[in-house]
Amino acid sequence: MQSAAQISQTDLRELVTFKVGEQDYCIDIMSVREIRGWTPATVLPYAPPYVLGVINLRGTIVPIVDLSARLNLGRSEPDSRHVVVITAVNNQMVGLLVNSVSDIMSVSRSAVQPVPEAASEAAGAHIEGVIAIDDRMLRVIDLQVVIPSIGEREIG
């Protein structure tokens, strides 16, 4: 009993799982701010194809990334059934467009395996590891890579 309690404190990771196309992906729950339905975004000029635009989240301008396009799974045609997962990494807020959110689950850290060699380099670059659960495979997204970084230049 005691050991189980210890595990829950030190070794468990809570993940939000969702579907992109036909594949299962997940991200750490700590980086998720909220989950909301898709609303049309304002298009940004000169943006990469996977940036759908920006939306107004209670006064904050949040860019939306089409995760399917970002992971090279083809562009989505967003409609009201799509879901936006708002994430915050390093004070930067970005919404990820996914097909649907499936579950919140706790897994042990040791369950996360490195990305198999077989994965193509491009797809593998966005994933920090995989988790095999029952018959499914969950891909853990590396948010740092997926989210467009802010280009900043300062006067030295």
Added chain:
Amino acid sequence: MTKIDDIRDTFFQECDDLLEALNDGLGQLGDSADDAAFDDQTVNAVFRAVHSIKGGAAAFALDSLVKFSHHFESVLDLMRSGKVQPSTDLLKTCQKAADHLTDLVASARSGNDQTSLYDQDLAAKLLAFGNSDSGEAAPPEQDFGFVPMIIPISLDFYTPTDTSTFIIKFVATYQLFANGNDPVHLFRELAELGEYSVSTDTSELPDFDDLKWDDIHIKWEIRLTTAHDLSDISDVFEFVDGLCALSILPLEDEIAAESPQLTEIAQQTTALMEPDAPTPADEDQKLQRATTEKISASPKASVRVDLDLVDKLINIVGELVINQAVLTQCIDDAGLPESSQTRASLNEFKSLARDIQENMMAIRAQSVKPLFQRMARIAREASDIAGKSVRFETLGETTEVDRTVIERLVDPLTHIIRNSVDHGVEDPARRREAGKPETGCITLSAAHRSGRVLIEVSDDGAGINRPKVLEIAISKGLISADAVLSDSEIDQLLFLPGFSTAKVVTNLSGRGVGMDVVRSAIQKLGGRVNISSQPGKGTTIAFSLPLTLAVLDGMVVNVAGQTMVVPITAIIETLRPKAEDIHLIGAEGYVVSIRNKLIPIIDLGQAFGHRKQVGRLSEMVLLLVESDRKQPWALAVDGIYDQRQVVIKSLENNYGHVPGVAAATILGDGKIALIIDPEEATERSRPQGQMRQLQGLEEV
């Protein structure tokens, strides 16, 4: 935060004000150094600033700060008493001392050890001024232990050994009571010094019916016979300094003032009482008198407010403006008649929201004076390093600008001023050859101009060496060798990334940071940079900046189905072109002829990639916008919806810079509209601009 930290914070805040006053005063003294009439008041003000810093620093055991300000103060004191003549050299040293003091305060504020920073040479130089010029009149370099608030004074040094009588006149202000002081305690303390009697002057006390409870109507006169001297008495009033009108006079003076025939005796008496050397405590008392004189003109009441709180309020006001837009939309949708009560109330709400917002902006606004003082220092230091003689002048330093704008101007301005000293102003020999005075002049000016702030740095140097600029640009491959450029286009080359004309990398500039970084910093503020130069006469670099970073007046337009906002300040005029006025040059170079001038057209819809081809221009609306290249551009939009105040929301926090877009805003329906940066939009619309992708967004 503990209480002592609070007090410490207050001390440093006060230091800012004091340092400002110090620099101000020294500046004034510098201007009047040549005149015979040397302003005593100014010297006093300068002295007082340094003295207050010293006093405060002692309370927090900031030893280096105390030590240095003590040396500084000694010299100023000699200046004040006329024992040292204010030479240019002395004033220069004082300037340096003030700069050093600023550094010490800054390092003390960040909690660093200031001992290592302490400039021994400068202190010695100050000391030398004190000694050489004044001979034996200089105050002996006493070891105070640097606790100047409590000064041990040996009484048998000069004070008359017998007791003397003082007449103290005391009128409290409302503020004195508001701060929790009570004259009774002061009188009690006085009673401990000697024999005393208080008389109360109630002659100004109004009838009970007219009495206002928080006005001060009572004056006190205290007659004190004591063995202590003046400074001890004024020490009693130390904590109410500035909160009361106070005069402390020896009885003899008092009589002298009242009966002229006794003046002579009184003068003799005061002459006897005059100490051989002024001690700091004595200065205190003189100061107090000086303050007393000024008390009638008390400054406007003000409060110090936490900046975060102001920022929070600004954000809320922003939300209010958005909310008002939402309401307007709702009422429009409801189709209420124009004359309805709701609409009238809404209009009132609109004007109130605008009032609040404008006043909030005024709170955030700050004069550019501290910034300019900082720049004056940069110019001084830069000219010292470059070995050039440069006079630095400022104009319009009371101009108020949003404080964020001011903060973010520091780096670009520093760079420009260093550049002006290093590259702009010639060395003395070359100036002589050109028939100019050896001392160069750099002017920094600020002014409000049509809803924007114009900040200019101009020098009277050699101007931009255009052939050389061209040569460098070609050698660095920035332009092709056969390019034909106008003068102003050559000047613009300076802003290209990777351009630096310095032959030698000097200490000042040429550290690889170019004018391009200055320009991008200014553009981030929604500003524009313009450079103009006349060979042999000098160069002027002008920043045109928005007054605030929170809201702007915008024209809401339709760009190929997308709602966008164009800042009103940029628009010169709007027009619907006639088909016959639109001409085509080449394949896509559309121009419109307006009053016999040909103006290039940019279809924003195409420029932003919302449509492939240029739209039907004759059915669109043209917005004529200003450009820094002195040439207007016409932005073609599909229609104008509205003209309204919009709240500026940063895109850069969560995304990054979008070419041609200054920021975003939230419309009445909650949708986001992008605010166009006309300057950048026209720049980007040239072929190479369209191809450019956002740096940070490329695959990592």
